[in-house]
Amino acid sequence: MRADARRNRQRLLDAALQVYAERGADDASLDEIARRAGVGIGTLYRHFPTRQALLEAVYRDQVEELCATARELAGQTPPGQALERWLRALMAFATTKKNLSTALMSGPDKSEVAMSCSTMVREAAAGLLAEAQRTGQVRGDVDVVDLLRMSHALAIAADMPHSHPDQGERLMSVLLDGLRPQPPGQS
């Protein structure tokens, strides 16, 4: 793909993500996405022949970004901090996913897209978690399933009516403290 085509593609993905968040993925107008990306509707269709193709590409793009973040953070010390930052990114992703997933799951290739993405996220999480546990910064009795479920659940809880405006962050801070190795005899 030529450099300007790549740029247009990425602009469309970014614009679509915004419009999905504002209007919901089902009601998003493709014209509006193209306009916001600063390209013609023909360019949109050249890159993404169907609504479903665009939706899946946005989802996959978000997953790839989350995995890239994990790789960048893995170079950092201390590993406990790397995991902490990544969990915040994961929670933000869980909110995005919620916006996309109803529409996403109605497509014909739902299981393929969802499965390959969930494997990528799980591997990214597992690497950061293992390093944080190896260096004693996170307790040993949690695993990658716990982390993924928890971040998903916090994103849902943060979205409930009558929550604090910073509800997700408040719960995340309790979770992060709970993930630290606990003093013996406290439980």
Added chain:
Amino acid sequence: MRADARRNRQRLLDAALQVYAERGADDASLDEIARRAGVGIGTLYRHFPTRQALLEAVYRDQVEELCATARELAGQTPPGQALERWLRALMAFATTKKNLSTALMSGPDKSEVAMSCSTMVREAAAGLLAEAQRTGQVRGDVDVVDLLRMSHALAIAADMPHSHPDQGERLMSVLLDGLRPQPPGQS
């Protein structure tokens, strides 16, 4: 209400809760509920003239039980332990509520029932939390909204596909540790 009528009413509530959990509140058969409670269908209708009346009574009964548990636990020391036990009861209630709430929220009196119940739960939680914070067993920077959202989040997480069989309990143990006063300078 005579003692045997009260007993029948409670049996119907218990049977309905079971059947709702097994079949969903929308598909529950009133005949089956009466049969399981060991009473005739006429007795069911005398106590609960409509499906909605039964559903609301089951919900209210669960909330009252949760509040009674809070009062019993409030007498216990240490207050940290009282709060911990009550949070487990609250998580179980959140699961029940999920089974009931779609049907519950479609009734005409939804706001009245839901509001009076959510006030009761919030007050029960606030009392236990205040005491646990006053005695230094729970950190000061969480409030009753955090607790309620958290328990709801755990109930959601426990119900997601590919979770651990004891997912709710695993996450609860992390969060309970996170609720303890944290050593200074760790965050």
